[in-house]
Amino acid sequence: MYTSREDVTEAIVIARVRKGLNWADIARQVGRSKEWTTCACLGQMVFSEDEARTVIGLFDLDQTALPWLCAVPYKGSFDGGAPGDPLLYRWYEMLSVYGPALKELIHEEFGDGIMSAIDFRMQVGREADPAGDRVRVTISGKFLPYRPY
Amino acid sequence: MYTSREDVTEAIVIARVRKGLNWADIARQVGRSKEWTTCACLGQMVFSEDEARTVIGLFDLDQTALPWLCAVPYKGSFDGGAPGDPLLYRWYEMLSVYGPALKELIHEEFGDGIMSAIDFRMQVGREADPAGDRVRVTISGKFLPYRPY
Amino acid sequence: MYTSREDVTEAIVIARVRKGLNWADIARQVGRSKEWTTCACLGQMVFSEDEARTVIGLFDLDQTALPWLCAVPYKGSFDGGAPGDPLLYRWYEMLSVYGPALKELIHEEFGDGIMSAIDFRMQVGREADPAGDRVRVTISGKFLPYRPY
Amino acid sequence: MYTSREDVTEAIVIARVRKGLNWADIARQVGRSKEWTTCACLGQMVFSEDEARTVIGLFDLDQTALPWLCAVPYKGSFDGGAPGDPLLYRWYEMLSVYGPALKELIHEEFGDGIMSAIDFRMQVGREADPAGDRVRVTISGKFLPYRPY
Amino acid sequence: MYTSREDVTEAIVIARVRKGLNWADIARQVGRSKEWTTCACLGQMVFSEDEARTVIGLFDLDQTALPWLCAVPYKGSFDGGAPGDPLLYRWYEMLSVYGPALKELIHEEFGDGIMSAIDFRMQVGREADPAGDRVRVTISGKFLPYRPY
Amino acid sequence: MYTSREDVTEAIVIARVRKGLNWADIARQVGRSKEWTTCACLGQMVFSEDEARTVIGLFDLDQTALPWLCAVPYKGSFDGGAPGDPLLYRWYEMLSVYGPALKELIHEEFGDGIMSAIDFRMQVGREADPAGDRVRVTISGKFLPYRPY
Amino acid sequence: MYTSREDVTEAIVIARVRKGLNWADIARQVGRSKEWTTCACLGQMVFSEDEARTVIGLFDLDQTALPWLCAVPYKGSFDGGAPGDPLLYRWYEMLSVYGPALKELIHEEFGDGIMSAIDFRMQVGREADPAGDRVRVTISGKFLPYRPY
Amino acid sequence: MYTSREDVTEAIVIARVRKGLNWADIARQVGRSKEWTTCACLGQMVFSEDEARTVIGLFDLDQTALPWLCAVPYKGSFDGGAPGDPLLYRWYEMLSVYGPALKELIHEEFGDGIMSAIDFRMQVGREADPAGDRVRVTISGKFLPYRPY
C-alpha cells in the first residue's frame, strides 16, 4: 500500500532495476516521449488514468498507486542555491525537475560517465510557433566514460 | 587601467549598453559563434591575442585589457547549492558558466521575459563523432514576455 | 493512534487522495472557507472541537486525532532564507503558512501547472474597517499547464 | 554617469526621498499602474524609451540613465532559501521581484508598520480570459502601525 | 523503555495533549514556577530526583525515564543563524532554550495566535542583588489571535 | 550629504562616541523612552519631523538627514536562521530590531559584559488592555562583566 | 533483499568489519587496483557482472545485490560548499567521490591518524599520452597517528 | 604602500599578468619548487627575508611589502562546506591552501581547461622516512581544453 507519490517513485526505481527494464521501452508502452515518461516515472509529472494503469502493470505496482500517479506531486530534486534572476531560475528549475531523468537517459544510452561541460557547444535560436514563439537551445557535449583501472 | 578580468568584464558590459551593440554583431566581428563570444565577453573564456584586440577595439577598452582577456579567468557565476552527482553537476556548471550569456542572447532575440520551464520540451540523443560520441540535448520552451500594465 | 499533529496531517493527506475528496466539499462540510479549511487540514490552524469531529469523520481518522486537531501546532512549511524586513517577512510567512493550501487549491481548480509570475498583475489598496483599516492586495496570474509530449 | 541599472535605481531612491515624491504621482506621469511603476523604478522592469525619459525628468537623472532603464535587468531582491516546488517558487519569485514595491506602496498609503499575516484572509478563484484563464488571489490583512512610546 | 532525553520529552508532549493537562497545574505539582517547569518538561533543564518522580507520575511515564530526567541534556531548539556578539548571543540562546516553553505558555493563556512585535514595548533596568546586580527587561506585546473565516 | 538611512545611522553612531553622549540623555531631549529612542537612532524606527530636527541638532548632522529619519527604513540587523513558527519568529524579529538597542542600553548601564542566560529567570503573564489584552514577559539575568587580567 | 545501492554499500561496510577483510585482498580478488575497488565497493563506481559476482561472494551478499552493483549510482559523499571554478571543482569532486576510499586505504596501511597538510609537499607535472596528455600530481604528507594517553 | 598581505598578493597577481612572467621562472629565481613558490606568492606561505626581497624585485613591489611577505598570513581560499572527519578535512584544506596554485600551474603548463576527474587514476602508497613515514598519493587525470567554436 503506497501512502505518497515518493513511495510510488521508489517502488518504480526498484522494480526497474530488478526487472532490467529500459526507459525507451517503458515510454513506448506508455505512448509518450522517453524524456517526459522518465521524468514522470521519477515523480515529477501527472499521468492520465490510462497511462497510470500501464505504469502499474509494467512495474507490478499494487492498485493503491493509481491515485498518487494521477495527483499533482511536489516537484523538484535540488535543495536550494538557486539563482535569483527569473530567466536563469527557469533553467535551474528545469534541471531540478528534469535532471534525474536526464541522468537516467544518458546512462541508458552511454553507460556510466558524464556529458562534458568543457568539450561542449551550445546554440540558441528561435522556433516560430502560432501559439507564441519558442526559444530553442541545442547543447552538445562529449560523453566521457568512467573506466576501471 | 584594468587590474583584473572582472574589471574588463564590467567595462565591456558598460560599453555595450552605452553603445547599443548587439552580441550577434560582436560575434561576427570576433569571428566566433554568438554563444561562445557572449560567454567569453562576460569573462568565462580565453581570447586569442587577435580576438582580444578586436574586442578592445569594439568596446574602446585601453590596452591594459589585453593580458587579462588572454589569461585563464576564475569562472562561474553562481554561488553554490550545486548537486553532488558528477553528471548533474556538469549541467549546473554549464548553467553557471553559460547562464549569463544565455540570458543576454535570449533578451537580445526576444526582449524582457523568460523561457518557460512549464510549456517546455526536451530531447536527448547521440551524436556520432570520430573523436568520441557526444550527447545532444535539444530544449524548447515558450517565450513569455513581461508586459507593463 | 496519532502522536503528533504531523501524524494527523499525513493521515489526512493520504485519506484525501485515497478517497478522491475535494477541498471545496470538505470546506463546505466543515463550514468554513475553502482557503482556511485547506490550510487547517494541512496542519497550520486550530480546529474547534465540532470542526475536528467533522474532519475525523470525513477522513476516517481514529479518535486520538481530536486533541491534536484542537491544539496549537508548530506552523510554517519553509526552511529558511526569509527576508529580514518585518513587512516583507509577513509575506514570506504567509507563503510558508498558506503555500501548501494555495498549491492544493490551484491544482484542484486548474490541474497540474503553475500560476505565472511573468504574465502577472498586482493591485494594492485600502479596505476600510471599523476595527482598523486593512491592506487588500489582488493578484492575477495566467495559469500555465504542464502538458505531456 | 551611471554604469549599471543598480546605480540608476539607487539614484531614483535617493531623489525620491530628497524631493518627497509620491509613487502614485510618479505612476500617473509615467502612465502606468502604481504597482508596475514602483516595481520598475526599483530596478525590476524594462521601461520604453518614452517612459524612461519621463523617469529621467522626474528624478533629475542625467542622460546616461536612458540605456540602463531600457535594458533587461538582473531581477530579484532576495538571497535564497526559495521553495523547490515550481508553483510555490513562482510566489516566492513574485515576492522577490515585487516585494520592495509592495513595501513602498503600503508605507505610502499607511505609514510605518506591517500588514498582518495573522489577522488575515485569502481567497483563490478563477478569472476567465480568452488568452487562457487566470488565477486570481485576493489577500486582506490588517495594517498594524509601529507606534513610538 | 526510554533511550534518550528526547524520547522522554516526546512522551511528555504526547501525554500532555492526550490527558489535557495544564502547564500551570503541572508546575504547581512539581513545586516550581510555570516558566522553569515548562522549559524543563520540554527537555532543557535537569530535574531533581523528587521532581522527576512527580513528572513520571503526572504523565504516566515508565521508570526508565528517571535517569534521563536527572541527566544534563543537550539543550537548544534552534538550528543556527545566531548573532556573533556575546551579549546578543545570550538573548538568542535564551530564545532557543526557552522559546518552546514561551510558545506553550502563551498558547495556554491566550490560545492560538502570536505576541505582536509591532504593537510592542520594551523596558530595560537594573535589579540590585547582593550576589551581583541583574539586568531586568520587561516586554509587552499585544496578543493577536488567528481567527477562522 | 546622506544618501541612505544607513549613512545617517553610521553618522549618529560615530558622533555619539566622539561626543560621549548618553542614550538616556538623548531620549530625554527627544521626548521618548530610552528604549524606543535608541532603537530609532540605530535606524529601526521612523521619527516625526520635530524629533528628527532634535536628533540632527544633538549629533550635528547636516539637513539632508531629515527625510531619511522620517522615511520607513529597511529594518532588522540579523542575517537569517530565523525559526519558522510565527510566534517564535516574532521574538526573533524583536531581537533583530531591538537587539542593537538592548546592547547599547545594557552597556550604558553596566559597562562591558553580558546578561547571563544561565543565571536567569523569566515570567510570562497577561496585561489587561481595553484595546486587546497584551502578553507581558519579565526577564531577569545576572550581569557578568568582562575583566582584564 | 536490497532496494538501493546505498543498501548494498551499507551491507558491504558491515560485512567487511565483521569478517576483518582487507581492501588490498578484496581488490586482488576483484582483479582491479585497490583504489578503484575500494571506491566502487563504497558505492561510487559500476561493477561488471563478473566483478559483482565476486563482490557478492566475498561479502556474503544475497543475489538481489547484483543489479544494483551494475547500475550507475548517484555519486558523491560531500554536501556542498564546492568551489565554483571548474578546475578547482574537479578536485573537490575527486575528493567527494574518492575521499571515503582514500580514508579507508590510509587507515588500512597506517592505522588511525591523518595525513598532514602541513608537513606536506606537492608536485605538478605532465604525463605524455597518445590519447591526450595528462596532468600528474604527486602529493606527500607525513602520517600523524592518534595516540591514546 | 601595502596595508595587508592581501594587498601584496593582489599586486603580485596584477604584476605577473602585466609583465607576462612564468611561475616556473619565478620559482627558479626564488630558489624553491614551483609548487611552493606559487602557493606562497598567492598569499598562503611565509617568505624568508631574502626570498621576500627577490619577490619584491621580480614584481616591482615597493619596500612596504617586506614585513607582510614575512608575516604569517590568514590562509585558505574556500568559504566552507568542509567535511567534518579530520582525515578528509586535511585534503579539503590542502585544496583550499594549494588550490589557487594548482590552478595557476596547470594553466601555465596546459592552457585553459581542466584536469578530468572522470578519466582519472589515483594510487595510494607509503613513503618510508626516518622522521616518520609519509603517505604518498599519485593522481593522474586527462587534461581537457576549452575550445572556442
Add this chain to the structure above:
Amino acid sequence: MYTSREDVTEAIVIARVRKGLNWADIARQVGRSKEWTTCACLGQMVFSEDEARTVIGLFDLDQTALPWLCAVPYKGSFDGGAPGDPLLYRWYEMLSVYGPALKELIHEEFGDGIMSAIDFRMQVGREADPAGDRVRVTISGKFLPYRPY
C-alpha cells in the same frame, strides 16, 4: 548486533545513564586518562582489543561491538557552524573572541605552523575559588611548522 560505530556509541550512552556509571571510574578500568576514554567511548577514538573487551564488559555490550570499537571511525560531532548546546557554544565563542589572539601568540612564539589536534592531550579539572569554583582545562598539542621545499 551492532552494524556501525554509531550503534555502539548509542548503546554506551544509554547503558551509562541506566547504570549510573562515572566517566572517571570507566577510565580507571580502561587504564587511560578520563579525557581520552570519554572521547573514545563517545565514538571518536580507536580502542585496542584489550580495552575494547573492558568496554564491552562495563556496558554489557554484545560481542559484535568488538570490531567496531577497534576500527577507525568517522570523527567529528559538529556540522559546520556553531554548536547549539550552551556549554559547547561558550567554547566556540571563546574561539571566536580569542582565536585571532591565539593565532598571533602561537605564531609569535613558534613561527608559521599549527598546533596539532592529532598529537594532542587535554586535561579537565576543578580550580577552587572563593567567588565560585572554576573549570580549568589544559591543552597540549605538538607544534607543526610549515616548511618550504
Add this chain to the structure above:
Amino acid sequence: MYTSREDVTEAIVIARVRKGLNWADIARQVGRSKEWTTCACLGQMVFSEDEARTVIGLFDLDQTALPWLCAVPYKGSFDGGAPGDPLLYRWYEMLSVYGPALKELIHEEFGDGIMSAIDFRMQVGREADPAGDRVRVTISGKFLPYRPY
C-alpha cells in the same frame, strides 16, 4: 580620524607589522597579560583610558582612537561555521572531536551549567619536548550552574 573600532584595529594591525613590535612587549607596556592585551588590541575588549593612551602611543594612532578603544565593541571573529585558517581550524576540530567528552566531564564534576567565556582567563606557552616542542594552553573559566526557580 577613526570612525569605528574596526578602523582602530586595522590601524593597530598595520602599525605592528610595519614597526615589527612584539605582542609580549606591547603587553608589558600596557601592564596586562599578553593574552588579554592581544585580544583587546584585536578589537575584542575594552581598554581603560590609561591603557588606551599607552596603546595610542605604541602604535602612533591619532587621538580620535581614544573613545573607540574605551567603548564596548561588537565582538567575535567567526561567521558561524568553521574558520578557514588552518591554525584556527585545528581548534574548531578539537572542539568537534573532544566537545562531547568535555561536556560530559564538566557535567560529571560540576553538574548542569556552563563554563563561562566571560569570567575567563587564557594562557599560552611553550612545552619543551625532545620529539618537537608543544603549544600548551591553559584555560580557566568560572562554572555557572543552571538553577531552578
